Amino acid sequence: MNTNTVLIKNAKIVNEGEIFEGDIFIEGEYIKEISNSISIKSADQFVIDVEGSFVLPGIIDDQVHFREPGLTHKATIATESKAAVAGGITSFIEMPNTNPQTTTVEKLEEKFEIAANTSYANYSFMFGGTNDNLDEILKVDPKSVAGLKLFLGSSTGNMLVDDPEVLEKIFKSTNMVISVHCEDEATIKANLEKHLNEFGDDIPIKYHPIIRSEEACYISSSKAIELAKKTGARLHVFHLSTAKETKLFSNKLPLKDKKITSEVCIHHLWFSDEDYDTKGTLIKWNPAVKTAKDRDGLWKALLDDRIDVIATDHAPHTLEEKKNVYTKAPSGGPLVQHALVAMMEGFHKDKISMEKLVEKMCHNPAILFQVEKRGFIRKGYYADLVIVNPNNPWSVNKDNILYKCGWSPFEGTTFKSRITHTFVNGALVYNNFKIKEIKAAKRLTFDR
Structure with a gap:
C-alpha cells in the first residue's frame, strides 16, 4: 500500500454548508483534488470506496x-x-x-x-x-x-x-x-x-x-x-x-x-x-x-x-x-x-x-482560532479527514474503549454511526477500531 497517494471514491462530502457526492485525491500531506469523479491515477495508489459514508473535515x-x-x-x-x-x-x-x-x-x-x-x-x-x-x-x-x-x-x-x-x-x-x-x-x-x-x-x-x-x-x-x-x-x-x-x-x-x-x-x-x-x-x-x-x-x-x-x-x-x-x-x-x-x-x-x-x-x-489550512475540505489544505458510516451500529464497552482510564460515561450505549477511517496529514492513522502506529501529527500553526 502506498499511503503517499490515496483516492477516496464515492464519498458523501460534507463541507461548507453542502453535502455532495464526489471523490477526494490525497497526495502526501495535502488534498490535491476534489471532484465529482477522479480516475485512478496509478497502479500502486491506495483506493478506498466509501459509498454510503460521509467524509468530513477532521x-x-x-x-x-x-x-x-x-x-x-x-x-x-x-x-x-x-x-x-x-x-x-x-x-x-x-x-x-x-x-x-x-x-x-x-x-x-x-x-x-x-x-x-x-x-x-x-x-x-x-x-x-x-x-x-x-x-x-x-x-x-x-x-x-x-x-x-x-x-x-x-x-x-x-x-x-x-x-x-x-x-x-x-x-x-x-x-x-x-x-x-x-x-x-x-x-x-x-x-x-x-x-x-x-x-x-x-x-x-x-x-x-x-x-x-x-x-x-x-x-x-x-x-x-x-x-x-x-x-x-x-x-x-x-x-x-x-x-x-x-x-x-x-x-x-x-x-x-x-x-x-x-x-x-x-x-x-x-x-x-x-x-x-x-x-x-x-x-x-x-x-x-x-x-x-x-x-x-x-x-x-x-x-x-x-x-x-x-x-x-x-x-x-x-x-x-x-x-x-x-x-x-x-x-x-x-x-x-x-x-x-x-x-x-x-x-x-x-x-x-x-x-x-x-x-x-x-x-x-x-x-475562531485562525488555524492554518485545517477544518475544511479544500484543495491545498492538509488532508485531515474522517470517514463515517451512518448505518453501522456498535456498542461502547470495556474492550473498545481506548482511554487510559478505561471507562466511559457512554458504556452500554449503542451508537448508530461508526467512524471507519481517520486521516491525519494524509496518513491513514485509524481504520475500523485499529490505530496504526503512524506518527503523522504536526504542531498547529495560526494565521495571525
Whole structure:
C-alpha cells in the first residue's frame, strides 16, 4: 500500500454548508483534488470506496485535558490522542492545568516537545494565566500558540484568577483569544458549605448542579463578557451549561467578526440532572450537568448560532478516583473517542443537520482560532479527514474503549454511526477500531 497517494471514491462530502457526492485525491500531506469523479491515477495508489459514508473535515477539539505532564496515571498525550483519532478528532488544543502548570514559556515548550514525540493527532496548547504571570503572558508568540486560558472559577493549584485588577490588565494586554472557565467561586463556596453542614462529605450527587448553580455560572459569564466589552478583548467562553447564559451571546455577526464567542460540550448536550441517579459521579463535571430545560436551551442556542463551537472538555480520571464520596470525587470525564458519534445521534433524530454539525466541530474552531489550512475540505489544505458510516451500529464497552482510564460515561450505549477511517496529514492513522502506529501529527500553526 502506498499511503503517499490515496483516492477516496464515492464519498458523501460534507463541507461548507453542502453535502455532495464526489471523490477526494490525497497526495502526501495535502488534498490535491476534489471532484465529482477522479480516475485512478496509478497502479500502486491506495483506493478506498466509501459509498454510503460521509467524509468530513477532521474535527478540531478546542478543549481537552490530556494530563501530561504530572498526572499520567490518568492519561498521556499518546493514549488520549489515540482515542481522539479513533473519534475523528484530528487536532486538539490542550489545557494548562497539568503538573507543573503551563504558566511559563519554558513549561509550554516542554509540552510541545512531548507532543512532537508522542501525539497521534495535531496539537496545540493553551497558555495559562494566573494572578502573577502577566510578564510570561506577554512573552507568548500568538502565531505559535492557540490562545490564553483563564480559570475564573474551579481551578487547580494557583490558576484561579480572582484579582479584578490583574484580570483587567490581562484582558487589555493580549490580542490572543482569551478562553475562560466561568463559575463564581464565592457562590459555589456558600452553596457547598450549606450542603456540607447538612450531609458531611457524602453529599448526594444530585445536589452538584445546585452547588455549582445556574447563578454561579451566570454571574461569572456576565462579568467576563462585561470586561471583554470594556477592554475590547477577544473572549471565548468555554462549556456553557445553562439556558440563561446563552442569552448573553449574539448571532448577529459572522463568526470571523465576533469578539465574544461561546462553546458547548458534548456532555451538556447529552445528559441532564435526571441521569445522576444512574451515572452518579461518573457525570460529575464542572460546570455541572444541569436540567433538561437547560439542555434544550443549549441545543437551541447551538442551532441559532449564539453558541459557536462544540467541544469535549475531555478530562479523564481513574475509576477509583471517580468512585469516591462527593467531596473527594474529581470532576471531569473522558469524551474524545465518542464525541462525533454522540453528536451523530442528534443527526439521526433530526436535531442537527450534518452540515451544521461539521460547521460547529470542524469549520468554526478553525475560524475562531485562525488555524492554518485545517477544518475544511479544500484543495491545498492538509488532508485531515474522517470517514463515517451512518448505518453501522456498535456498542461502547470495556474492550473498545481506548482511554487510559478505561471507562466511559457512554458504556452500554449503542451508537448508530461508526467512524471507519481517520486521516491525519494524509496518513491513514485509524481504520475500523485499529490505530496504526503512524506518527503523522504536526504542531498547529495560526494565521495571525
